[in-house]
Amino acid sequence: MNLGAPGLASETWEAKTYMPRQIPKESNELEKLSHYDAAGQARMVDVSAKQATKRIATASAFIELSAAVLTALPSNPKGNPLEVARFAGIQAAKRTSELIPMCHPLPLTHVDVEADIVSGGVQIRATASTTGQTGVEMEALTAASIAALTVYDMTKALDKSIVIRNIQLEQKSGGKSGDYKRK
Numbered sequence: 001m002n003l004g005a006p007g008l009a010s011e012t013w014e015a016k017t018y019m020p021r022q023i024p025k026e027s028n029e030l031e032k033l034s035h036y037d038a039a040g041q042a043r044m045v046d047v048s049a050k051q052a053t054k055r056i057a058t059a060s061a062f063i064e065l066s067a068a069v070l071t072a073l074p075s076n077p078k079g080n081p082l083e084v085a086r087f088a089g090i091q092a093a094k095r096t097s098e099l100i101p102m103c104h105p106l107p108l109t110h111v112d113v114e115a116d117i118v119s120g121g122v123q124i125r126a127t128a129s130t131t132g133q134t135g136v137e138m139e140a141l142t143a144a145s146i147a148a149l150t151v152y153d154m155t156k157a158l159d160k161s162i163v164i165r166n167i168q169l170e171q172k173s174g175g176k177s178g179d180y181k182r183k
Contacts, residue, residue, distance in 0.1 A: 044102050050133040055174030059140035061124040061148040064163040069155050071118060081154035082115040082122065089113035089147030093128050093139040103138050106130050111139070113147050125170070135175050141167065167170050 073081060090111045090113060097105040107130060114125045125142035130138040148164045173183040 056139040083152040088150040089143035092146035092180040093143035
């Protein structure tokens, strides 16, 4: 299938069908994937029996920008992209359960988003915390993702080749699974 437009370099895309990985019912893997019931159907996890603990998660994202875009950041006619990205990330963290179907709505006690100019682009770091029965990894990842998309939105007029990469969990603490820190 050719998805190219007149006057643009066209690329040929191959249509692929992706099937979810089948997990044998006798496997312990199904027990690890708490968003699936015994029949393999997606479900929201019941966390009512879990102990409420302080939970914190930090995620990051990187927006690769050209030197010209980095130089133009302070004079962006839409406003300061990094400050708008911070606000967008905070707002997104608070709305994670509206975006990701199996996420629980959480009473977040704090969200912080940092957007820093670094060599080659902008580094986003988002931290979310709560005292509750389930973790805040998805809130931190959502905040980092939306902050990165906001930087893209506010700079795309200058360069269409911007790349968002390395959206990832950096660390988390609290809960039954314990602490995690990316190496």
